[in-house]
Amino acid sequence: MYYLLISIFCSVSVAALFKWAKNSNVSVFSIIHFNYLLAIVYCYFLFDSNYYTIQTYADNLPIYALLGILLPTLFLILNKSILQVGIIKTDIAQRFSLLIPILVSVFVWNQVLNQSKIVGLALGFLAIFLILYKKGITKNTSFYFMPILVLLGYGLVDVLFKQIALIQNISYTSSLLFIFTLAFIISSVIALLKKPKVVYNLNTIKWGLLLGTLNFGNIYTYIKAHQVLKDNPTIVFVTMNLGVIILSTIVGYFIFKEKINKINAVGIVLALLAIYLITWYSV
Secondary structure, eight states: OHHHHHHHHHHHHHHHHHHHHTTTTOOHHHHHHHHHHHHHHHHHHHSOOOOOOHHHHGGGHHHHHHHHHHHHHHHHHHHHHHHHHOHHHHHHHHHGGGHHHHHHHHHTSOOOOOHHHHHHHHHHHHHHHHHHOOTTTTTOTHHHHHHHHHHHHHHHHHHHHHHHHTOSSSOHHHHHHHHHHHHHHHHHHHHHHOSSOOOOOHHHHHHHHHHHHHHHHHHHHHHHHHHHTTTOHHHHHHHHHHHHHHHHHHIIIIISOOOOOHHHHHHHHHHHHHHHHHHHSOO
Protein backbone atom coordinates (compact mmCIF):
# COMPACT_ATOMS: atom_id res chain seq x y z
CA MET A 1 0.00 0.00 0.00
CA TYR A 2 2.93 2.36 0.59
CA TYR A 3 3.63 2.35 -3.18
CA LEU A 4 0.17 3.81 -3.71
CA LEU A 5 0.68 6.45 -1.01
CA ILE A 6 3.96 7.53 -2.62
CA SER A 7 2.30 7.63 -6.06
CA ILE A 8 -0.51 9.83 -4.74
CA PHE A 9 2.00 12.13 -3.03
CA CYS A 10 4.11 12.45 -6.20
CA SER A 11 1.07 13.12 -8.40
CA VAL A 12 -0.20 15.99 -6.24
CA SER A 13 3.35 17.29 -5.69
CA VAL A 14 3.80 17.72 -9.46
CA ALA A 15 0.80 20.06 -9.48
CA ALA A 16 2.11 21.94 -6.44
CA LEU A 17 5.54 22.27 -8.09
CA PHE A 18 4.02 24.08 -11.08
CA LYS A 19 2.30 26.46 -8.69
CA TRP A 20 5.57 27.21 -6.86
CA ALA A 21 7.60 27.44 -10.09
CA LYS A 22 5.52 30.44 -11.15
CA ASN A 23 7.13 32.49 -8.37
CA SER A 24 10.67 31.14 -8.85
CA ASN A 25 11.59 32.81 -12.16
CA VAL A 26 12.09 29.58 -14.11
CA SER A 27 10.86 28.64 -17.57
CA VAL A 28 8.18 25.99 -17.17
CA PHE A 29 8.96 24.61 -20.61
CA SER A 30 12.66 24.21 -19.74
CA ILE A 31 11.94 22.15 -16.62
CA ILE A 32 9.43 20.01 -18.55
CA HIS A 33 12.10 19.44 -21.21
CA PHE A 34 14.74 18.50 -18.64
CA ASN A 35 12.23 16.25 -16.87
CA TYR A 36 12.13 13.89 -19.89
CA LEU A 37 15.91 13.54 -19.97
CA LEU A 38 15.74 12.41 -16.35
CA ALA A 39 12.80 10.11 -17.12
CA ILE A 40 14.91 8.35 -19.76
CA VAL A 41 17.72 7.77 -17.25
CA TYR A 42 15.36 6.52 -14.52
CA CYS A 43 13.43 4.30 -16.93
CA TYR A 44 16.57 2.73 -18.39
CA PHE A 45 18.10 1.81 -15.03
CA LEU A 46 15.09 1.20 -12.76
CA PHE A 47 12.95 -0.72 -15.24
CA ASP A 48 15.80 -2.52 -17.02
CA SER A 49 14.33 -1.22 -20.28
CA ASN A 50 15.93 -1.52 -23.71
CA TYR A 51 15.74 0.15 -27.09
CA TYR A 52 14.69 -1.93 -30.09
CA THR A 53 15.34 -1.43 -33.79
CA ILE A 54 13.12 1.11 -35.53
CA GLN A 55 11.54 -1.75 -37.51
CA THR A 56 10.25 -3.22 -34.25
CA TYR A 57 8.40 0.02 -33.48
CA ALA A 58 7.23 0.55 -37.07
CA ASP A 59 3.75 -0.99 -36.84
CA ASN A 60 2.81 1.18 -33.86
CA LEU A 61 4.96 4.22 -34.61
CA PRO A 62 1.98 6.63 -35.00
CA ILE A 63 0.83 5.78 -31.44
CA TYR A 64 4.35 6.23 -30.05
CA ALA A 65 4.80 9.51 -31.94
CA LEU A 66 1.44 10.87 -30.77
CA LEU A 67 2.32 10.07 -27.15
CA GLY A 68 5.73 11.71 -27.62
CA ILE A 69 3.94 14.90 -28.72
CA LEU A 70 1.09 14.76 -26.21
CA LEU A 71 3.12 14.23 -23.03
CA PRO A 72 5.13 17.49 -23.06
CA THR A 73 2.18 19.40 -24.57
CA LEU A 74 -0.16 18.23 -21.82
CA PHE A 75 2.35 19.23 -19.17
CA LEU A 76 2.15 22.79 -20.48
CA ILE A 77 -1.65 22.63 -20.54
CA LEU A 78 -1.64 21.18 -17.01
CA ASN A 79 0.52 24.08 -15.83
CA LYS A 80 -1.78 26.68 -17.43
CA SER A 81 -4.85 25.01 -15.93
CA ILE A 82 -3.29 24.97 -12.44
CA LEU A 83 -2.45 28.66 -12.68
CA GLN A 84 -5.91 29.48 -14.07
CA VAL A 85 -8.32 27.39 -11.98
CA GLY A 86 -6.10 25.92 -9.24
CA ILE A 87 -4.75 22.55 -8.15
CA ILE A 88 -8.05 21.16 -6.87
CA LYS A 89 -10.05 21.62 -10.06
CA THR A 90 -7.17 20.65 -12.35
CA ASP A 91 -6.28 17.46 -10.48
CA ILE A 92 -9.93 16.39 -10.38
CA ALA A 93 -10.23 17.09 -14.13
CA GLN A 94 -7.16 14.94 -14.67
CA ARG A 95 -8.62 12.11 -12.55
CA PHE A 96 -11.82 12.25 -14.60
CA SER A 97 -9.83 11.59 -17.75
CA LEU A 98 -10.83 7.97 -17.02
CA LEU A 99 -14.22 8.86 -18.56
CA ILE A 100 -12.62 9.02 -22.02
CA PRO A 101 -11.39 5.41 -22.26
CA ILE A 102 -14.73 4.25 -20.88
CA LEU A 103 -16.62 6.19 -23.56
CA VAL A 104 -14.23 4.90 -26.23
CA SER A 105 -14.81 1.33 -25.03
CA VAL A 106 -18.58 1.85 -25.38
CA PHE A 107 -18.73 3.67 -28.72
CA VAL A 108 -15.69 2.16 -30.47
CA TRP A 109 -15.28 -1.31 -28.95
CA ASN A 110 -19.00 -1.85 -28.20
CA GLN A 111 -18.46 -2.67 -24.53
CA VAL A 112 -21.61 -2.94 -22.44
CA LEU A 113 -21.57 -1.03 -19.15
CA ASN A 114 -23.13 -2.26 -15.95
CA GLN A 115 -25.56 -0.11 -13.96
CA SER A 116 -23.01 1.23 -11.47
CA LYS A 117 -20.76 2.54 -14.24
CA ILE A 118 -23.66 4.22 -16.00
CA VAL A 119 -24.65 5.95 -12.75
CA GLY A 120 -20.98 6.77 -12.10
CA LEU A 121 -20.60 8.36 -15.54
CA ALA A 122 -23.71 10.48 -15.06
CA LEU A 123 -22.52 11.61 -11.63
CA GLY A 124 -19.07 12.26 -13.08
CA PHE A 125 -20.29 14.68 -15.72
CA LEU A 126 -22.43 16.45 -13.13
CA ALA A 127 -19.49 16.58 -10.72
CA ILE A 128 -17.23 18.18 -13.34
CA PHE A 129 -19.78 20.93 -13.97
CA LEU A 130 -20.23 21.61 -10.23
CA ILE A 131 -16.49 21.56 -9.48
CA LEU A 132 -15.71 24.04 -12.25
CA TYR A 133 -18.63 26.30 -11.36
CA LYS A 134 -17.67 29.81 -10.33
CA LYS A 135 -20.16 32.58 -9.82
CA GLY A 136 -19.87 35.31 -12.40
CA ILE A 137 -17.73 33.23 -14.77
CA THR A 138 -20.33 30.67 -15.80
CA LYS A 139 -20.83 32.37 -19.18
CA ASN A 140 -17.10 32.78 -19.77
CA THR A 141 -16.28 29.53 -21.58
CA SER A 142 -12.54 30.27 -21.62
CA PHE A 143 -12.51 29.65 -17.84
CA TYR A 144 -13.37 26.00 -18.49
CA PHE A 145 -11.12 25.53 -21.52
CA MET A 146 -7.85 24.43 -19.85
CA PRO A 147 -9.27 21.93 -17.32
CA ILE A 148 -11.45 20.41 -20.05
CA LEU A 149 -8.35 20.10 -22.26
CA VAL A 150 -6.60 18.37 -19.33
CA LEU A 151 -9.47 15.90 -19.05
CA LEU A 152 -9.63 15.19 -22.80
CA GLY A 153 -5.86 15.11 -23.29
CA TYR A 154 -5.05 12.74 -20.45
CA GLY A 155 -8.03 10.61 -21.45
CA LEU A 156 -6.55 10.24 -24.94
CA VAL A 157 -3.15 9.41 -23.42
CA ASP A 158 -4.82 6.71 -21.32
CA VAL A 159 -6.42 5.18 -24.43
CA LEU A 160 -3.08 5.22 -26.28
CA PHE A 161 -1.19 3.66 -23.37
CA LYS A 162 -3.79 0.89 -23.22
CA GLN A 163 -2.99 0.19 -26.87
CA ILE A 164 0.73 0.18 -26.08
CA ALA A 165 0.10 -2.38 -23.33
CA LEU A 166 -1.35 -4.77 -25.93
CA ILE A 167 1.86 -4.87 -27.99
CA GLN A 168 3.37 -8.35 -27.70
CA ASN A 169 6.88 -7.97 -29.10
CA ILE A 170 7.95 -4.99 -26.95
CA SER A 171 7.85 -4.88 -23.16
CA TYR A 172 5.71 -2.15 -21.65
CA THR A 173 8.64 -0.56 -19.81
CA SER A 174 10.73 -0.51 -23.01
CA SER A 175 7.79 1.22 -24.72
CA LEU A 176 7.88 3.79 -21.91
CA LEU A 177 11.59 4.35 -22.53
CA PHE A 178 10.97 4.93 -26.25
CA ILE A 179 8.06 7.30 -25.56
CA PHE A 180 10.10 9.35 -23.07
CA THR A 181 12.90 9.55 -25.64
CA LEU A 182 10.50 10.81 -28.32
CA ALA A 183 9.06 13.34 -25.85
CA PHE A 184 12.59 14.58 -25.10
CA ILE A 185 13.52 14.83 -28.80
CA ILE A 186 10.28 16.64 -29.70
CA SER A 187 10.59 19.06 -26.77
CA SER A 188 14.27 19.63 -27.73
CA VAL A 189 13.21 20.68 -31.24
CA ILE A 190 10.60 23.02 -29.76
CA ALA A 191 13.24 24.44 -27.38
CA LEU A 192 15.54 25.22 -30.33
CA LEU A 193 12.75 26.94 -32.29
CA LYS A 194 11.10 28.66 -29.33
CA LYS A 195 11.26 32.46 -29.10
CA PRO A 196 12.41 33.80 -26.79
CA LYS A 197 15.01 31.04 -26.56
CA VAL A 198 14.78 28.63 -23.64
CA VAL A 199 17.49 29.43 -21.07
CA TYR A 200 19.04 26.66 -18.97
CA ASN A 201 20.81 27.41 -15.71
CA LEU A 202 21.39 25.87 -12.29
CA ASN A 203 17.91 26.88 -11.16
CA THR A 204 16.34 25.21 -14.20
CA ILE A 205 18.30 22.00 -13.55
CA LYS A 206 17.20 22.01 -9.89
CA TRP A 207 13.51 22.37 -10.76
CA GLY A 208 13.86 19.93 -13.65
CA LEU A 209 15.39 17.32 -11.34
CA LEU A 210 12.56 17.79 -8.89
CA LEU A 211 9.84 17.57 -11.55
CA GLY A 212 11.50 14.58 -13.22
CA THR A 213 11.86 12.73 -9.93
CA LEU A 214 8.27 13.39 -8.85
CA ASN A 215 6.82 12.61 -12.28
CA PHE A 216 8.76 9.37 -12.67
CA GLY A 217 8.19 8.52 -9.01
CA ASN A 218 4.46 8.69 -9.68
CA ILE A 219 4.77 6.35 -12.68
CA TYR A 220 7.22 3.95 -11.02
CA THR A 221 5.31 3.48 -7.77
CA TYR A 222 1.97 3.22 -9.62
CA ILE A 223 3.31 0.36 -11.75
CA LYS A 224 4.87 -1.26 -8.66
CA ALA A 225 1.52 -1.00 -6.86
CA HIS A 226 -0.13 -2.87 -9.74
CA GLN A 227 2.58 -5.53 -9.54
CA VAL A 228 2.26 -5.96 -5.77
CA LEU A 229 -1.56 -5.92 -5.88
CA LYS A 230 -1.85 -7.79 -9.19
CA ASP A 231 -4.83 -9.79 -7.90
CA ASN A 232 -6.64 -6.61 -6.84
CA PRO A 233 -6.13 -4.00 -9.61
CA THR A 234 -9.41 -2.31 -8.70
CA ILE A 235 -8.01 -1.36 -5.30
CA VAL A 236 -5.15 0.41 -7.07
CA PHE A 237 -7.49 2.37 -9.38
CA VAL A 238 -9.87 3.37 -6.58
CA THR A 239 -7.20 4.30 -4.03
CA MET A 240 -5.15 6.27 -6.57
CA ASN A 241 -8.03 8.33 -7.95
CA LEU A 242 -9.76 9.01 -4.65
CA GLY A 243 -6.44 9.64 -2.91
CA VAL A 244 -5.36 12.27 -5.44
CA ILE A 245 -8.72 14.07 -5.21
CA ILE A 246 -8.62 14.13 -1.40
CA LEU A 247 -4.95 15.18 -1.12
CA SER A 248 -5.18 17.81 -3.88
CA THR A 249 -8.24 19.29 -2.16
CA ILE A 250 -6.34 19.48 1.15
CA VAL A 251 -3.22 20.96 -0.46
CA GLY A 252 -5.14 23.42 -2.64
CA TYR A 253 -7.41 24.61 0.14
CA PHE A 254 -5.01 24.78 3.10
CA ILE A 255 -1.62 25.53 1.46
CA PHE A 256 -2.55 27.57 -1.61
CA LYS A 257 -5.76 29.02 -0.16
CA GLU A 258 -7.85 28.09 -3.20
CA LYS A 259 -11.49 29.00 -2.77
CA ILE A 260 -14.17 26.32 -2.80
CA ASN A 261 -17.80 27.41 -2.79
CA LYS A 262 -20.65 25.20 -1.65
CA ILE A 263 -21.42 24.06 -5.19
CA ASN A 264 -17.77 23.09 -5.71
CA ALA A 265 -17.83 21.13 -2.43
CA VAL A 266 -20.91 19.19 -3.55
CA GLY A 267 -19.11 18.49 -6.84
CA ILE A 268 -16.06 17.10 -5.02
CA VAL A 269 -18.25 14.73 -2.98
CA LEU A 270 -20.03 13.60 -6.16
CA ALA A 271 -16.63 13.14 -7.84
CA LEU A 272 -15.52 10.78 -5.07
CA LEU A 273 -18.75 8.81 -5.36
CA ALA A 274 -18.57 8.74 -9.18
CA ILE A 275 -15.01 7.43 -9.27
CA TYR A 276 -15.88 4.78 -6.68
CA LEU A 277 -18.82 3.58 -8.78
CA ILE A 278 -16.86 3.66 -12.03
CA THR A 279 -13.71 1.92 -10.83
CA TRP A 280 -14.83 -0.39 -8.03
CA TYR A 281 -17.50 -2.33 -9.88
CA SER A 282 -15.57 -3.42 -12.96
CA VAL A 283 -17.41 -4.93 -15.94
